Amino acid sequence: MHPLKRCRESLVISDSVVWAAQAPILGGTQGLLLRTDHSALAQAVRRQSLRRSVRGVPGTGQHPERCGCGSLRIRVEIAGEPKAGVYSECRKCGR
Numbered sequence: 761m762h763p764l765k766r767c768r769e770s771l772v773i774s775d776s777v778v779w780a781a782q783a784p785i786l787g788g789t790q791g792l793l794l795r796t797d798h799s800a801l802a803q804a805v806r807r808q809s810l811r812r813s814v815r816g817v818p819g820t821g822q823h824p825e826r827c828g829c830g831s832l833r834i835r836v837e838i839a840g841e842p843k844a845g846v847y848s849e850c851r852k853c854g855r
């Protein structure tokens with residue numbers, strides 16, 4: 761047994777292709793991209809990654825909010841206390 765480390769991931773699914781990175785893919789500093797062409801995997805990831813709108817935080821298919829600094833805000837889901845919930849935050853200025 762070893763402790764699990766939290767993994768941030770950004771996904772783009774296009775037809776049967778899944779693109780994944782550990783930073784926002786559309787942010788310009790996504791780093792290494794993983795491309796997988798597999799229809800069943802793409803369908804499963806698409807189903808698993810659908811998100812509802814929560815307290816004004818946009819869900820799947822909705823436009824992201826724009827921060828006062830001009831950057832797009834990123835959806836953040838925190839499962840553990842003390843800050844459990846769904847938020848949107850700006851990675852550029854932290855608001």
Ligand SMILES: [Zn+2]
Pocket residue numbers: 827828829830831850851852853854855
């Ligand atoms: Zn900002």
